[in-house]
Amino acid sequence: xxxxxxxxxxxxxxxxxxxxxxxxxxxxxxxHSYLGGICNKHECTPIIIGGYVDHIHILCLLSKKVAxxxxxxxxxxxxSKWMKSLDDSxxxxxxxxxxxxxxxxxxxxxxxxxxxxxxxxxxxKKTFQDEYRSFLKKYKVEFDERFVWD
Numbered sequence: 001x002x003x004x005x006x007x008x009x010x011x012x013x014x015x016x017x018x019x020x021x022x023x024x025x026x027x028x029x030x031x032h033s034y035l036g037g038i039c040n041k042h043e044c045t046p047i048i049i050g051g052y053v054d055h056i057h058i059l060c061l062l063s064k065k066v067a068x069x070x071x072x073x074x075x076x077x078x079x080s081k082w083m084k085s086l087d088d089s090x091x092x093x094x095x096x097x098x099x100x101x102x103x104x105x106x107x108x109x110x111x112x113x114x115x116x117x118x119x120x121x122x123x124x125k126k127t128f129q130d131e132y133r134s135f136l137k138k139y140k141v142e143f144d145e146r147f148v149w150d
Contacts, residue, residue, distance in 0.1 A: 006063075006064035008062040009047070009059065009060075009061060009103065009104035009109055010044075010059070010060055010062045010104065011057065011059050011101065011103075011112055012058040012059075012060070012075075012100070013056070013057055013099065013101075014055065014072075014095055014096060014098070014100070015054050015095070015128055015132075016055065016095060017095060019055070021054050022090060023051060023054065023055075023056070028051075030086070031056075031079065032051075034082055035049050035075060038074055038078055038079065039060050039071070042066045042071050043063035044062055044066060045060060045061040047059040047113065048112075048113050048116045048117065050117060050119045052120060055128045055132075057116045058075075059104065059109070059112050068101060072101070076095045076099070096149070100136070129149070132148070136148075
């Protein structure tokens with residue numbers, strides 16, 4: 001093969017430290033845009049970015065030129081510093097250490113987009129912890145509850 005052809009849709013999920021509700025208006029849309037800029041910087045085309053007051057969902061195309069861990073390190077460290085610069089009320093803003101990433105079948109991209117678009121309505125009924133556990137179970141990820149949250 002003379003060409004390297006790659007198309008990996010990745011659903012990334014991570015939360016604020018202690019699931020503290022920092023991601024509120026007017027910061028929410030600004031944060032989503034900033035996260036999209038970091039994805040673009042790494043040539044990881046953002047499809048949709050959303051979430052709720054205590055966590056983020058990113059659906060992007062993972063570039064063939066970047067390791068997933070490098071993308072996540074930059075996303076989390078840069079956005080944490082940036083958020084702190086926006087307002088004194090965000091001086092204690094941090095992301096939780098861990099994250100979840102899940103591959104998405106191209107035929108399911110529209111389903112994931114709708115899911116991320118409906119985060120506010122979704123979380124009127126379900127906590128982030130319950131949502132995240134359901135992803136881990138769906139993708140058959142073994143985990144120890146003692147180490148997932150902090």
